[in-house]
Amino acid sequence: MTDAPYQALTIDTLPARLGSIDALTSRIGPPASWRSREVGDGNLNLVFIVDGERGSIIVKQALPYVRLVGESWPLPLKRSFFEYHALIRQEARAGKGAVPEVFHYDETQALIVMEFLTPHVILRRALIEGRMPPRIASDLGLFMARTLFRGSDFSMTARERKADLALFADNVELCDITENLVFTDPYFEAPLNRHTSPELDGMVAELRADRDLKVEAQALKHLFAARAETLLHGDLHSGSVMVTDADTRVIDPEFAFYGPIAFDVGMLLANYWMAFFAARGHEGGKPRDEMRAWLLSVITDTWNVFHAEFSRLWRTERKGMLYASSVFEDRGDPLAAEQALQRVLGDIFTDMLGFAGVEMHRRILGLAHNADFEEIAEQKLRGACEMRALKLGRHLAVNRRHIRSLSEVNELAVRLD
Numbered sequence: 001m002t003d004a005p006y007q008a009l010t011i012d013t014l015p016a017r018l019g020s021i022d023a024l025t026s027r028i029g030p031p032a033s034w035r036s037r038e039v040g041d042g043n044l045n046l047v048f049i050v051d052g053e054r055g056s057i058i059v060k061q062a063l064p065y066v067r068l069v070g071e072s073w074p075l076p077l078k079r080s081f082f083e084y085h086a087l088i089r090q091e092a093r094a095g096k097g098a099v100p101e102v103f104h105y106d107e108t109q110a111l112i113v114m115e116f117l118t119p120h121v122i123l124r125r126a127l128i129e130g131r132m133p134p135r136i137a138s139d140l141g142l143f144m145a146r147t148l149f150r151g152s153d154f155s156m157t158a159r160e161r162k163a164d165l166a167l168f169a170d171n172v173e174l175c176d177i178t179e180n181l182v183f184t185d186p187y188f189e190a191p192l193n194r195h196t197s198p199e200l201d202g203m204v205a206e207l208r209a210d211r212d213l214k215v216e217a218q219a220l221k222h223l224f225a226a227r228a229e230t231l232l233h234g235d236l237h238s239g240s241v242m243v244t245d246a247d248t249r250v251i252d253p254e255f256a257f258y259g260p261i262a263f264d265v266g267m268l269l270a271n272y273w274m275a276f277f278a279a280r281g282h283e284g285g286k287p288r289d290e291m292r293a294w295l296l297s298v299i300t301d302t303w304n305v306f307h308a309e310f311s312r313l314w315r316t317e318r319k320g321m322l323y324a325s326s327v328f329e330d331r332g333d334p335l336a337a338e339q340a341l342q343r344v345l346g347d348i349f350t351d352m353l354g355f356a357g358v359e360m361h362r363r364i365l366g367l368a369h370n371a372d373f374e375e376i377a378e379q380k381l382r383g384a385c386e387m388r389a390l391k392l393g394r395h396l397a398v399n400r401r402h403i404r405s406l407s408e409v410n411e412l413a414v415r416l417d
């Protein structure tokens with residue numbers, strides 16, 4: 001299959017086409033025994049579970065277009081290349097067991113063979129069902145601190161980091177999706193937008209006429225585009241996390257790109273605030289008070305774990321060219337390093353709130369909605385839940401520089417709810 005040109009796999013052709021790859025047969029057995037099913041519920045790619053006589057494996061293959069939209073929206077296969085390279089780096093930086101293990105990569109076929117996570121479920125699904133996976137705050141707080149710190153000039157040699165910056169700079173088309181869908185389209189009548197109507201019509205018109213908000217959204221886009229600070233996951237929402245009560249894995253880093261540390265953190269926390277507001281829509285007579293409080297605690301805990309681990313890495317692994325110990329600790333001024341750390345974390349906090357704000361907006365006003373709200377069947381109720389998230393999002397984007405703590409944000413979320 002190495003020399004053949006790209007062709008999308010089907011459940012029928014998969015055994016013949018992948019049956020001679022050692023990385024598969026050695027793990028799941030000979031192809032005669034394979035059964036495949038396509039389980040991709042994502043917006044972009046094919047994902048197959050292949051069951052063999054000795055086990056199961058995941059085959060993820062990029063399509064030359066956006067699955068959600070169809071062939072009219074072409075999207076390059078090379079996103080699979082970036083996903084592969086990001087998975088390798090995330091495992092090296094966050095440790096084995098943070099992401100699925102990669103067994104095989106074929107650049108021409110744009111396919112990655114990886115560990116089948118079981119009995120894991122998508123975190124978004126777990127949250128919609130009212131489950132409270134106990135490890136997510138600590139596991140994802142650590143994941144973000146380690147991948148984001150260790151992919152940056154705080155930690156890498158300048159040469160290594162610049163080589164990675166160049167490698168991922170070519171992920172132009174996926175970046176373009178983020179640049180348009182997150183920062184721009186929600187704020188005007190872009191053709192692919194949709195929202196719960198008529199419930200949100202008034203609010204949508206208000207947001208699109210909100211000059212302060214539009215300026216902030218573009219300032220955040222400026223930050224996203226200009227601050228090539230670290231290797232981001234780039235799509236770190238609750239649909240890119242798979243969990244059990246004992247394990248947390250981050251999947252699907254095809255949007256990987258050099259951008260601001262605050263982007264991944266903000267996107268993840270935004271998805272928790274959306275889960276919080278959506279919870280009212282999934283109660284069906286069984287109140288979710290405990291879960292709502294838990295979600296808010298996950299938000300503060302995630303940030304606290306991120307903050308503590310980032311600080312630890314700052315003190316022990318700051319080997320890159322930025323904030324070098326040669327001007328701080330080595331000159332007998334360790335407090336300068338601490339002051340710089342507080343400043344760096346303060347900026348991440350402020351920007352993270354802004355990214356969270358626009359992420360909430362785009363999931364309600366843009367093209368890519370999330371199931372948390374979409375699966376609230378009763379439209380009035382859905383609109384009411386979405387409205388609260390829009391309001392919080394506006395507050396975060398516009399007032400982020402004046403917000404001092406997450407408990408302050410959570411108090412507002414509770415008042416809106």
Ligand code: ADP
Nearest residue numbers: 040041042043044045047058100115116117252
């Ligand atoms: P897309 O890029 O199209 O969003 P994802 O990587 O998010 O694709 O995968 C889509 C779905 O396939 C996931 O939501 C999950 O249900 C399933 N999946 C993906 N990778 C794995 C894995 N390693 N183990 C088990 N299921 C997986």
Ligand code: MG
Nearest residue numbers: 042043239252
């Ligand atoms: Mg996905």
Ligand code: MG
Nearest residue numbers: 097098247248
């Ligand atoms: Mg783990």
Ligand code: MG
Nearest residue numbers: 042044252254
């Ligand atoms: Mg994806």
